[in-house]
Amino acid sequence: MTPALDIAVRHRLGDFALDAAFTSDGRLTALFGSSGSGKTSLVNVIGGLIRPDSGHVRVDGETLVDTERGIVLPKHRRRIGYVFQEARLFPHLTVRQNLLFGHWFVPHAQRKPAELDKVLDLLGIGHLLHRRPGGLSGGEKQRVAIGRALLAQPRLLLMDEPLAALDEARKAEILPHIERLRDEAGIPIVYVSHALAEVARLATTVAMVENGRIAACGPTADILSRPDLAARPGAPEASTLLAAEVAGFEDAFGLARVTTPAGPLTIARGTLRQGQRIKIRIFASDVMLSLGQPTEISALNVLAGTVCEIGERSGPGGSTVNLLVACGEARLAARVTAKSVALLGLALGKPVHAVIKSVSVEMP
Amino acid sequence: MTEWLSPEEWTAVRLSLVVATTAMLASLPLGLGAALLLARGRFRGKSLLDAIVHMPLILPPVVTGYLLLIGFGRRGPIGQLLYDWFGIVLSFRWTGAALACGVMGFPLMVRAIRLSIEAVDRKLEAAAGTLGASPVWVFLVVTLPLCLPGILAGMILCFAKAMGEFGATITFVSNIPGETQTLPSAIYTFTQVPGGDAGALRLTLISIAISVAALFFSEWMARIVGRRIEIE
Numbered sequence A: 001m002t003p004a005l006d007i008a009v010r011h012r013l014g015d016f017a018l019d020a021a022f023t024s025d026g027r028l029t030a031l032f033g034s035s036g037s038g039k040t041s042l043v044n045v046i047g048g049l050i051r052p053d054s055g056h057v058r059v060d061g062e063t064l065v066d067t068e069r070g071i072v073l074p075k076h077r078r079r080i081g082y083v084f085q086e087a088r089l090f091p092h093l094t095v096r097q098n099l100l101f102g103h104w105f106v107p108h109a110q111r112k113p114a115e116l117d118k119v120l121d122l123l124g125i126g127h128l129l130h131r132r133p134g135g136l137s138g139g140e141k142q143r144v145a146i147g148r149a150l151l152a153q154p155r156l157l158l159m160d161e162p163l164a165a166l167d168e169a170r171k172a173e174i175l176p177h178i179e180r181l182r183d184e185a186g187i188p189i190v191y192v193s194h195a196l197a198e199v200a201r202l203a204t205t206v207a208m209v210e211n212g213r214i215a216a217c218g219p220t221a222d223i224l225s226r227p228d229l230a231a232r233p234g235a236p237e238a239s240t241l242l243a244a245e246v247a248g249f250e251d252a253f254g255l256a257r258v259t260t261p262a263g264p265l266t267i268a269r270g271t272l273r274q275g276q277r278i279k280i281r282i283f284a285s286d287v288m289l290s291l292g293q294p295t296e297i298s299a300l301n302v303l304a305g306t307v308c309e310i311g312e313r314s315g316p317g318g319s320t321v322n323l324l325v326a327c328g329e330a331r332l333a334a335r336v337t338a339k340s341v342a343l344l345g346l347a348l349g350k351p352v353h354a355v356i357k358s359v360s361v362e363m364p
Numbered sequence B: 001m002t003e004w005l006s007p008e009e010w011t012a013v014r015l016s017l018v019v020a021t022t023a024m025l026a027s028l029p030l031g032l033g034a035a036l037l038l039a040r041g042r043f044r045g046k047s048l049l050d051a052i053v054h055m056p057l058i059l060p061p062v063v064t065g066y067l068l069l070i071g072f073g074r075r076g077p078i079g080q081l082l083y084d085w086f087g088i089v090l091s092f093r094w095t096g097a098a099l100a101c102g103v104m105g106f107p108l109m110v111r112a113i114r115l116s117i118e119a120v121d122r123k124l125e126a127a128a129g130t131l132g133a134s135p136v137w138v139f140l141v142v143t144l145p146l147c148l149p150g151i152l153a154g155m156i157l158c159f160a161k162a163m164g165e166f167g168a169t170i171t172f173v174s175n176i177p178g179e180t181q182t183l184p185s186a187i188y189t190f191t192q193v194p195g196g197d198a199g200a201l202r203l204t205l206i207s208i209a210i211s212v213a214a215l216f217f218s219e220w221m222a223r224i225v226g227r228r229i230e231i232e
Helices: A039-047 A095-104 A116-123 A138-150 A168-184 A196-202 A220-225 A338-344 B007-040 B046-058 B061-072 B077-086 B094-118 B122-130 B135-146 B148-164 B167-173 B183-192 B197-228
Strands: A005-013 A016-024 A028-032 A054-059 A062-066 A080-083 A156-160 A189-193 A205-210 A213-219 A239-250 A255-260 A263-268 A277-283 A287-290 A301-314 A320-327 A330-337 A351-356
Touching: A005 A039, A016 A039, A016 A205, A028 A039, A028 A196, A039 A054, A039 A080, A039 A156, A039 A189, A080 A138, A080 B122, A095 A116, A095 A138, A116 A138, A116 A168, A138 A156, A138 A168, A168 A189, A168 A196, A189 A196, A196 A220, A196 A239, A196 A277, A205 A220, A213 A220, A220 A239, A220 A330, A239 A263, A255 A277, A263 A301, A287 A330, A301 A330, A320 A338, A320 A351, A330 A338, B007 B046, B007 B094, B007 B148, B007 B183, B007 B197, B046 B061, B046 B094, B061 B077, B061 B094, B061 B167, B094 B148, B094 B167, B122 B135, B135 B148, B148 B197, B167 B183, B183 B197
Parallel strands: A016 A213, A028 A189, A028 A205, A080 A156, A156 A189
Antiparallel strands: A005 A016, A005 A054, A054 A062, A205 A213, A239 A255, A239 A277, A239 A330, A255 A263, A287 A351, A301 A320, A301 A351, A320 A330
16 A cells, blocks of 8 residues: 655755655654754655655655656645644735635635535634734634645645744644644644654654654654664653553542553543543653562552663763563663663563653653 | 816816826836836846836936937837837827826836835745645735735825926927826926916916825825735
């Protein structure tokens, strides 16, 4: 089967060379990397704002760019929705006219009735319809921009750091809408971000961009926990992403019991509901390893497993080691000192107990 | 009012309005094209085009008028073509006055429009492109509406310049009452005859009134358009 996204491009911009190739079937593929790593250039190539020196861009098996065959579709014929960092709403049009802008340009043969009501509901912007962009807040503008891109019936949605210009409260306002979009709209999304929390929460697939190249690409949980990636200079700390389901509560302590592929965990209850499916994230440095079953400790979660991958020594002075522990069906990322590895004799296949404090389990 | 102005004076006022309006409207498509080329075009000879457009602004108006006479007169290369092909005669006609006024107002119009095109955020145009609008549509529904204030300002400037144009007009099409005698020419004529002071003063007042009205009109339009285009 052809992947939803198949991209391999080379492009030179002054001193910067973009040489990126990846494929993805994810519903939301995050291009993750530091500023200046070439993420935006890459989405600009996909969206048609930059014409690459060579390479190809295929979306759902359809070729948009193939320099060898001399195909480079102009941006207005690609049907790729693009949500920019600044909303870029048209100031001379009302919100309604902005939203329907792209709809007017869908070729008649492909045009479906505008699903305006559905999009208004999805993004919660129905009350803004007759306003002008000048009077909207940053978060409202960005939601209108997302709706505008959706109503153009795109085959792919590009989002270039759509939350970067917003404060935390506005981000929290938009994130649930992007999650619904990912799960309900049925349009693959490419999401550019340098914020790991956003990526952990939203992405199904992550492509790590480094100096114009794709350093790694794969399912989000795999990429975030990989010891070799975490050992790279400047890389964010490894973490474990787990899908969890709320199984019960300990009301007296305000805790919730959740089942995860790694085993049962006890976490802070917060606003969780019985049966709710959530995503939890545990940083590698919050995982302690013990050879025997630890007793009389404050940590509530102890999961038995075996060491299944040990990374290179990294960190300041090569003092730390990232490793993976196979617990149940999941692999837990842990970061310990090289000294601990030596003292405990940690090696592949060694049975260990992973100790996780409830307070360090995050819900991104 | 009719008793207040003589029929000749009325004719001059009406002719001036017709000439200035014609000059403004005829300049608009060309001015828009030139402004677009200068603002967005990347081609050899761009600075030459810029210089030619600005020529009427720096040359003495009489020189411009004389050049028009050489080029567009009945015997001139362009004038002869226009006559042979379309039967159009410009010299010593009101259409010639409109041409002279249009040429003189052209650089002002181009300048205003060009500045407003350069001020349009190209990121908005790129966004419109990703939404499926072809370059022509992007121009029509994004660029053009966003530079409407500049276009209006350019039109008013051109109109005002045309209302006051004297040197090039009188050189090219002379000063024929009822045909080419615009307000400034009529005022000039009054000052050349004994006892013409009253007439000159009346036409001067009318000239001031029209100019001020044009200015207010442009301010008013700019406010309406500006209210619609609240720049983010």
